[in-house]
Structures are given as C-alpha cells and as structure tokens.
Amino acid sequence: xxxxxxxxxxxxxxGQGRIAELANEIPAGQKVLLTYGQxxxxxxxxFDQVAAxxxxxxxxxFGGIEPNPTYETLMKAVEKIRLEKFDxxxxxxxxxxxxxxxxxxxxxxxxxxxxxxxxxxxxxxxALPFGSVLTLPATGSEMNNGSVITHKATQTKLPFMHPLVxxxxxxxxxxxxFSLPAGQVAxxxxxxxxxxxxxxxxxxxxxxxxxxxxxxxxxxxxxDGPQALSDPENEAVRANMMWSxxxxxxxxxxxxxxxxxxxHMIGHEITALYGLDHAQTLAIVLPSVLxxxxxxxxxxxxxxxERVWGISTGSEDTRIDKAIRKTREFFEQMGIKTRxxxxxxxxxxxxxxxxxxxxxxxxxxxxxxTVTLEVSRxxxxxxx
Ligand code: NZQ
Ligand code: ZN
Numbered sequence: 001x002x003x004x005x006x007x008x009x010x011x012x013x014x015g016q017g018r019i020a021e022l023a024n025e026i027p028a029g030q031k032v033l034l035t036y037g038q039x040x041x042x043x044x045x046x047f048d049q050v051a052a053x054x055x056x057x058x059x060x061x062f063g064g065i066e067p068n069p070t071y072e073t074l075m076k077a078v079e080k081i082r083l084e085k086f087d088x089x090x091x092x093x094x095x096x097x098x099x100x101x102x103x104x105x106x107x108x109x110x111x112x113x114x115x116x117x118x119x120x121x122x123x124x125x126x127a128l129p130f131g132s133v134l135t136l137p138a139t140g141s142e143m144n145n146g147s148v149i150t151h152k153a154t155q156t157k158l159p160f161m162h163p164l165v166x167x168x169x170x171x172x173x174x175x176x177x178f179s180l181p182a183g184q185v186a187x188x189x190x191x192x193x194x195x196x197x198x199x200x201x202x203x204x205x206x207x208x209x210x211x212x213x214x215x216x217x218x219x220x221x222x223x224d225g226p227q228a229l230s231d232p233e234n235e236a237v238r239a240n241m242m243w244s245x246x247x248x249x250x251x252x253x254x255x256x257x258x259x260x261x262x263x264h265m266i267g268h269e270i271t272a273l274y275g276l277d278h279a280q281t282l283a284i285v286l287p288s289v290l291x292x293x294x295x296x297x298x299x300x301x302x303x304x305x306e307r308v309w310g311i312s313t314g315s316e317d318t319r320i321d322k323a324i325r326k327t328r329e330f331f332e333q334m335g336i337k338t339r340x341x342x343x344x345x346x347x348x349x350x351x352x353x354x355x356x357x358x359x360x361x362x363x364x365x366x367x368x369x370t371v372t373l374e375v376s377r378x379x380x381x382x383x384x
Contacts, residue, residue, distance in 0.1 A: 001207040001256040010143045011169040022053035025169045032059040033086040035101045037093040044179035069100035070152045077104045089130035095139030102147035102165040118158040127164040133171045137242040138188035140249025142170035157272040174238035186334040187279035189225035192245035194282040202258040202367040214253045220244045262365035269356040283331040283338045288382040290324045340384045350380045
C-alpha cells in the first residue's frame with residue numbers, strides 16, 4: 001500500500017426525513033442561496049421540503065444549472081452572489097448541481113477569470129461554504145472535493161479538485177430518488193461502478209482493505225442496481241444505491257492505491273463534443289480500456305473475475321475476456337448501451353476526440369501512464 005493522507009470533512013445526514021434538519025447544519029443568520037437544476041425538485045416535492053426547513057433564514061434561489069454544468073450559467077450565479085452578498089450556498093440536486101455549486105463557491109472571490117481554475121489550475125485561496133441535498137446517487141460529489149465544468153463556447157469539459165470545496169454537509173434521503181427516470185437511475189449505478197473500477201482495476205499493491213471494500217461496492221451495485229429499476233420505490237434498495245455511490249468516490253477506496261481514470265477522461269471528451277450522458281460515455285469506453293490494458297491490469301482483472309463475477313476456471317485469457325464481457329452485459333442490463341454506434345456515432349469522430357485529448361493534455365493516461373494518444377485512438381476505435 002502506498003503512503004496516504006486521508007481527510008474527509010463532509011458531515012453526512014443519511015435517511016428518510018433528514019431534510020427537516022437543515023437548520024442544524026447552516027449557522028443561524030446566514031443568507032442562503034439555494035442552487036438547483038432544471039426543475040425536477042419543484043415537481044417531486046423536494047423543493048417544498050427544503051423551503052420548509054429554511055424557514056427563519058433569509059434565502060433566495062438560483063435555478064437552471066444544466067446537466068454537465070456550464071461556466072456560462074454558473075457565472076450568472078457568481079454575479080448574483082457578488083451583488084446580493086450571500087454567505088452560504090445550498091445545492092439541491094444531482095452531481096451537476098453540486099459540481100456547479102463548488103465552482104460558484106470557488107469563483108465568487110476569485111481574482112481574475114475563474115475559468116483559469118480549470119485550465120491553469122489557478123490557486124483558490126477561499127471558497128464560500130456550502131452544503132448539499134443529494135437527489136441523484138452517482139458522482140460522489142456530495143462527499144468529495146471534485147467538480148467537472150463545461151465551457152460551452154469552446155466545448156471543453158474539465159475537472160478541478162480543491163480541499164476548500166468539500167461540502168460542509170450532505171443530506172442523503174434515499175426517498176428523494178424515487179422520482180428519478182429509469183435512465184438516470186441506470187446512469188448513477190454505472191457511474192458509481194466505474195468510479196470503483198477506476199480505483200480498483202489497476203495493479204496490486206497489497207491493499208486488502210481497499211480491494212475488499214471495492215469488491216463489496218461492485219457486488220452491491222450488481223445485486224441492487226437492477227432492482228432499483230424493477231422495484232423503484234424500494235427504500236432499502238435505494239439506500240444501498242445511494243451509500244454505494246457516495247463511498248465509491250469519497251476518497252476511501254482510492255487511498256493508498258494506484259488510480260486509472262483513463263475511461264473518465266476519454267468519456268468527458270465524448271460528452272463535450274456529442275452531448276452523451278456522462279455514464280453513457282463510461283459504459284462505452286470502459287470495456288475497451290480493459291481490453292486494451294489487459295496485460296497491464298492482468299492480476300487485478302483475474303481477481304475481479306473471480307471475486308466479483310465468480311469466474312475461476314479456464315485459461316487466464318478466457319477468464320479476463322469473460323469478466324470484461326460480464327461488465328458490458330451488466331451495463332446493457334441496466335439499459336445503458338455500450339457502443340458509440342448505438343448513439344449514432346461512427347469511427348469518423350475518433351480523430352476529433354483524440355485532438356481534444358491532446359489539447360487538454362490527456363496524453364499519458366492510466367495508472368501506468370500507458371494510455372498515450374495512440375492507445376486512446378485504439379480504445380475509441382474498439383468502442384465503435
Ligand atoms: O436538472 P434537474 O431538473 O434537477 O434534473 C436532473 C437532470 O436532468 C435529473 N434529476 C436529478 N435528481 C432527480 C432528477 N430527476 C428526477 N428526480 C430526481 N430526484 O437528472 C438529470 C441528471 O442530473 P445530473 O446532476 O446531471 O446527473 P449526475 O448526478 O449523474 O451528474 C453528472 C455530472 O457530474 C459529473 C459529470 O461529469 C456530470 O457533469 N461528475 C462529477 C464527479 C465529481 N464531482 O466527483 C465525478 C463524476 O465522474 C462525474 O464526472
Ligand atoms: Zn463518473
């Protein structure tokens with residue numbers, strides 16, 4: 001196991017009815033800006049629950065944050081905050097709203113163009129405090145310090161991370177997810193699955209706890225993911241999905257182990273250019289990454305085959321191929337297609353995507369930095 005520092009300051013309030021406790025989490029007297037997406041919270045009653053819990057605070061709203069939140073929209077919130085002087089942000093929604101709120105929090109007091117935070121890793125020295133009410137288990141944004149923002153004008157989607165943008169608290173009420181459309185439930189399961197895989201399917205460093213923990217998350221997602229689709233109001237199933245997604249990317253399973261992230265970085269380019277959902281891109285790219293990096297990932301792929309899919313007979317090659325096939329079948333079972341061609345895209349897009357990767361410095365990806373632009377090109381060609 002590699003040396004690591006692990007610190008996660010986000011307080012989690014998990015369970016049905018916890019939104020009512022908001023006032024215990026936001027200091028009295030703070031002027032609060034509630035940020036949200038494109039209106040789902042107004043239809044499913046979550047907005048009303050939050051509004052009731054904010055009784056006694058001075059508060060206002062900023063809506064319209066889109067899936068794959070854009071710099072252009074978020075800067076409007078920044079202007080509003082600078083003008084009206086809010087002290088605390090409350091993100092109510094999925095990963096996009098929470099990621100967007102992290103950017104807003106960091107941008108408000110940033111001197112210069114806040115887009116530099118993404119392109120130039122410009123240092124952030126202050127951020128507004130914020131909390132979240134999660135409505136879509138997927139990204140882990142509710143308990144991490146990462147955020148992914150899109151610049152619409154340049155079709156650029158880039159991540160940033162900073163210790164100042166951990167949420168102060170996140171409320172995870174599994175019943176808020178009952179209203180999710182099936183496609184978003186599936187997206188969430190696939191995203192959490194791929195987060196786990198990107199920190200687990202690398203090479204062994206004798207990190208038994210992280211490995212067993214990751215395998216537990218994968219098995220839970222495989223068992224309960226399909227049930228979340230077939231039995232959508234099953235609170236126990238939703239609770240398992242919600243907590244798995246949070247734990248998949250809150251730093252715990254990634255501490256002290258090598259990490260991959262090639263699938264995510266390639267996937268971000270597909271979303272930026274062609275608008276596919278984040279999880280759709282992962283379902284397309286991951287099987288090809290595993291196939292392409294079979295040698296580099298051999299030991300962990302064999303472990304994954306045995307412990308997650310129960311595959312223990314046959315040659316090493318056969319076991320690995322079967323595990324990759326099972327992974328693809330699982331995504332398809334969740335209703336997420338796994339080929340670029342399923343989304344009307346063909347091999348002609350590959351050079352454009354490789355160009356984008358180059359422009360964004362994504363030229364040596366993967367845990368061993370073996371995913372060069374040439375390898376990414378092959379991975380994309382295999383994904384058609
Ligand atoms: O905008 P509203 O109206 O709220 O509707 C949303 C949106 O259309 C809807 N939705 C959310 N909760 C709902 C609901 N509909 C009904 N009932 C509910 N309870 O679902 C749609 C998708 O929402 P979005 O927030 O975009 O999805 P997700 O949580 O999957 O977030 C995706 C974004 O997170 C980034 C992705 O790149 C993408 O931009 N990621 C963030 C990460 C992080 N911060 O660590 C890591 C991830 O790998 C990922 O890159
Ligand atoms: Zn993801």
